[in-house]
Amino acid sequence: MSQFMRASTRKKRDVMMEAALTMFMEKGYENVSVDDIIAATGSSKGTFYHYFKSKDAIISALYSKQIQFIQEWVKQPPSKVQSLEGHINRLFLDLASNIHSSPRLVRSLQALSLQNETVKTEEQQQLNVLSESLLHWLPEPRKIELLVCIYTGTVRTWCNQDDADLLSMMKNNLAWLWVGLRSSEPYAPLQVEPVPKEENKMKVAIIGGGLAGLTAAAYLSENPHVEGILFERSPQLGGRAFTYEKAGFTLNYGAHAIYGIDRHTLTNMERELGLSFSSKQVDKRKVFYAKHNQLTAAPLDAINLLRTDLLSTMQKVRFVGEITAIIANIHNLKNYATLADYLAESNADEDVKELWEHLVCSNFFITPEDARNVSGAVISEYYHNLFLSSKPVNYVLGSWAVITNQLKQKLTTSGRWEIALQEGVESLRYADRKFVLHTKNREVAFDKVIFAMPVQQVVKLLKGTAWEPFLSPYESNTATEVMVYDVGLSRVVARPFSYISDMDNKLFISDVSATDHTLVPEGGQLLQGIAYLSDRFDNEEQRKAYLEEKNLQMEALFDKHYPGWRDATAVKRVSKKAMVSSVKNIASNNLLPIRVENVPFYFCGDGCTGKGELAERAFSSARTAALSIVHEVEQALQKV
């Protein structure tokens, strides 16, 4: 394009070039002929060839004016150049002013250079000429590279902005660039913010998805520096607190009574983990004991104690004295190895002694023989807590699922925890300073492992490992087992009690739905019978006969207080041997500590040391285990 071409001629030529470029982009350079361009612009062959020698010439023409300009610029004699900086700026601004009235054309050209080799070569040639010419005046290649970058970068940015002013953009950018180019500061290595390293999170495995495993995982899920996997071998979470629906009834495998909820670990968890649930107190006035066919109020509080026929007035005074001493923590029961040892030396009447024994049976779910074998310190601590509570027995409304679902939700929403169902851990080894867990699906390495399963199963899993000998003191622990007799009735057949305990046969029936109405269909009734079981038998025959007798005693208790229950039964679940606590808390057993010397793992569950009995020990031991790990993480972070 001649420098002296008339404006109208230049416009016609630009229109042709622009139309040609648009077609090149839409159809591809190779697929557009000169005839297509002529047809699209409504011109003639004569006109086309007047401006361009060929199709390629359209492209070359687009760049030739700029190249010509650069070549003229480089030839200027130094005598005419007042300042090098001004001379270079003049070139850049002239190049910019040549194109600033055709933004669409430049934009099309830029787009086409990405797909067409001819255009790309032309563009590259123009930039080469620019670099070489600049080098002629400023023989510093790095500075020239920057100048060329500023030119191409500014043109590209201008193309993408509607209504932008190329000349002022170029002036601005050059002004900033020259600040750096003029500087005499020596070259210094580039300062770069280090790429943040992928944080090394502590990886924790929890084996067992019962109340303990879920609790530990929920606490750990709150810490952003910990991630992990909760392994559960069965298809659902909850373990023995597993809940299921049948014919409109909600059945808990293990009951959901909370003893002393206002002082219970679950209340700490409610606050610390942000859980939300309601509970309802079992009607204390409807808790009865049956002894030698006589019904009497269970001495749960002062009012019931006054009403009970279990004790004479003098005995009541004595029992109140004992309760007061327990509350004040001055009862000497805590100094006796077992309840039996204390009772042997106590000068209390037999009825008071029997009451103690029966209380322990019902709170620990054990037989009188076992109750006598519970340590004095354990009983003192348990009742110190329970007698101070204003809510001796409550039910979590809606079953354990209300708790387990929220714990699970915490893991899911943290985004750092995986729940691996039907993935039992089969073995464990130590390699490369990690604990490698093996399941049927995979092998995964962890920094820490929490065992949240019954002690007996922990011992089995660690058989043959270096840690086995340290767990042998816990191997022969016995579990607390009961017979469970759940019946869902289509109607309320009778509602004389919320709880009736047969002191002679050591079994009880709870009218669960009298407290937690959410578990039954409209008008229904859910009764749970539980018999404490002895585990001392000479042979299998004897054990079977014993269980059969318990079954008959249980049905007789139902017949006596809930006549018509047999006909109204809609759902029935009888479990002749359900494990209530994985370690019976008697003096001859050893609860598993949360940390065992020489063993690098953490342990939690209802067979571990912790506050309370049953589910509370699962919660409290899990909370302690998780918080110890959190503490370790915090200490490690402080060192970093």
Ligand SMILES: Cc1cc2nc3c(=O)[nH]c(=O)nc-3n(C[C@H](O)[C@H](O)[C@H](O)COP(=O)(O)OP(=O)(O)OC[C@H]3O[C@@H](n4cnc5c(N)ncnc54)[C@H](O)[C@@H]3O)c2cc1C
């Ligand atoms: C009939 C009955 C009535 C009860 N009533 C009450 C009550 O009223 N109040 C109360 O507080 N408590 C009650 N309990 C006790 C309470 O249910 C338990 O104390 C509590 O559920 C124990 O929880 P846990 O997490 O320690 O153990 P579990 O629930 O036994 O959980 C352990 C989990 O580990 C899993 N597991 C085992 N081995 C592996 C492996 N290798 N890999 C992966 N997973 C594995 C198991 O499948 C299980 O889910 C009752 C229990 C029963 C049976």
